[in-house]
Amino acid sequence: MSLLDLITGIAAFLFTLFIFSYLIGDNPLFRLAVYIFVGVSAGYVAAVAFRQVLWPDLLFPLLTGSVAQKALLVMPLILSALLLTKVSPRLTSLGMPAMALLVGVSAAVAVGGAVTGTLLPQAGATINLFDTHAAASVPQLAQMMFNGAWILAGVTTTLVYFHFGARTTRDGSARRFGFIEFLAFIGSIFLAITLGVLFAGVYSAALTALIDRFHFFGTLFGLH
Amino acid sequence: MRYLAVAIAIAAGLIVLISYFVPALAMVQSVLLNWAIILAGMAALVGVFNLISVHGDKVRRREKGNIYSAVLLVSLFASFIFGLALGPDQPYIRLLVNTVIVPVETALMALLSVTLLYASIRLLRRRTDVMSIVFLLTAVLMLAASATLPFGEILPLNNLIRPWIQQVLALGGARGILIGVALGTLTTGLRVLFGADRPYGDK
Secondary structure, three states: OHHHOOOHHHHHHHHHHHHHHHHOOHHHHHHHHHHHHHHHHHHHHHHHHHHHHHHHHHHHHHHHHHOHHHHHHHHHHHHHHHHHHHHOOOHHHHHHHHHHHHHHHHHHHHHHHHHHHHHHHHHHHHOOOOOOOOOOOOOHHHHHEEEHHHHHHHHHHHHHHHHOOOOOOOOOOOOOOOOHHHHHHHHHHHHHHHHHHHHHHHHHHHHHHHHHHHHHHHHHHOOO | OOOHHHHHHHHHHHHHHHHOHHHHHHHHHHHHHHHHHHHHHHHHHHHHHHHHHHHHHHHHHHOOOOOHHHHHHHHHHHHHHHHHOOOOOOOHHHHHHHHHHHHHHHHHHHHHHHHHHHHHHHHHHOOOOOOHHHHHHHHHHHHHOOOOOOOOOHHHHHHHHHHHHHHHHHHHHHHHHHHHHHHHHHHHHHHHHOOOOOOOOOO
């Protein structure tokens, strides 16, 4: 182990220990580690944004590119300068056009992504479970239909759960229709099962991270 | 300025959206996307400048906890200057990431194993309804089925129940959530594109 490895190993050990100290409550060591983490991460993100986006896509072509390239980059240069005014509370409204372009393009990409990346594939996958030509045998077809019916029930009742249209009752309170309320209850069961599965996955990942930290301690102190 | 911003958002958004269906506009779409990427990079820098401004003010005014803000600023400037000078893929910068960012992120993730356990116990004490019980029962079943137990795996749980819950029941719920999220994204995106929502305003 070189001296550099030893120093970085001890630093990583201390950072891990400082974070684990949160188990006894919020304390100065935990805060110190978190503030250093935020500082290093923010500096790293800023360096990556400059080196991998602003320099190659804006500044370098502006300095060395053709006239056509430079002409195309004048607008983002102006908008970038306007965006910088967001730092100052007095000049913040000057950054609105730049934010507007960013939000407008992002909204369009999000709409396109939601339709072509989620809505159509997910609806298609639910419908395909009832494709009778996909099954090789009758028992396989029966299994597909059985599972497909459960999945379809899960999809529709989960969507119904998020339906909040209601009518006002005589006492002034808002209530959903009885049938919708029943479907929403079934949907809540499906949601609870889904979130339980996701929780188990996250918990397993957290346990894996805990084991990784103990493994790191063992490696650093030569225990294995 | 407000009307100009609304016009820019609607025009840019609609051109990008229409380009999905009109291949002749692909070139314009590519230019607008490139501009948006540059602005996103600049927005990241603006965010970091804002962080510097907030913590710089704390240090200047000698507010409570200003020592932490000073530490944050020193670590931020150090990693930014080294990252800028050497490049984010340089071995020394990777070493910095592996010494600070990876251990802290992994340790925070590891802390989650304790806080999640505590939260699930509190859930049962605070809210004992059908949804909570089904949620915790499913989580325990999934963990028991995936764990390496001293007496070997629980066969029907591991071979039959877990795959069925994961691949049928949870899939149905997850698909419902995904479609719901996509519908929400679609609605919000269209509201922005038609100018009903203006999240780029100064108020």
